[in-house]
Amino acid sequence: MINTSRLLIRQFQEQDTISLFEYLSNPIIYRFEPGEPISLEKAKELTRERAHSTDFQAVILKSTQKMVGHLYFKQTEPWELSTWELGYIFNPAFHGKGYATEAAQALIHYGFNHFGIHRVIAHCDPENIASWKVLEKIGMRREGYFRRNIFFRRAVDNSPLWVDSFEYAILKEDIISAENTRYHVSFN
Secondary structure, three states: OOOOEEEEEOOOOOOHHHHHHHHHOOOHHHOOOOOOOHHHHHHHHHHHHHHOOEEEEEEHHHHHHHEEEEEEEEEOOOHHHHHHEEEEEEOOOHOOOOOHHHHHHHHHHHHHHOOOOOEEEEEOOOOOOOHHHHHHHHOOEEEEEEEEEEEEEEEOOOOEEEEEEEEEEEHHHHHHHOOOOOOOOEEE
């Protein structure tokens, strides 16, 4: 578990199903994400899967004990490069409060300090301004602009609907030299 002043970052638990359903059933979420709104049954299935995975972490608001979003954090291949990818989705009802920034920053600091990570990367749609602002607030640098490199949807004729993406990254030495931690973090 990772504690910040306002948040608890932990493995998924069965009681997270309803909170996960609340935002992953919302069509707004899929503007910049693959997939489509999910059912309550699918939310139960995802919660069970994520409870047994280290790739996804639930973000809990301490004051209410409600899950307000989740983080994705997974090592990429080849393993010897010690690179991890960061992603996040937060309930739109909790946007604009700094929770994504606080949680993402805490998780990458934890990763650098406990997993021997060299580099953390993240990708986002250039039109997803809120997302790339989070990445910049936590000290990540925009390293690439990829034109029409990915698609999540297809047109009526089944052709890909290509979109652009930004790539951001941060190195362990960026964290150490910048000392850009804005939040008190403790690890249990």
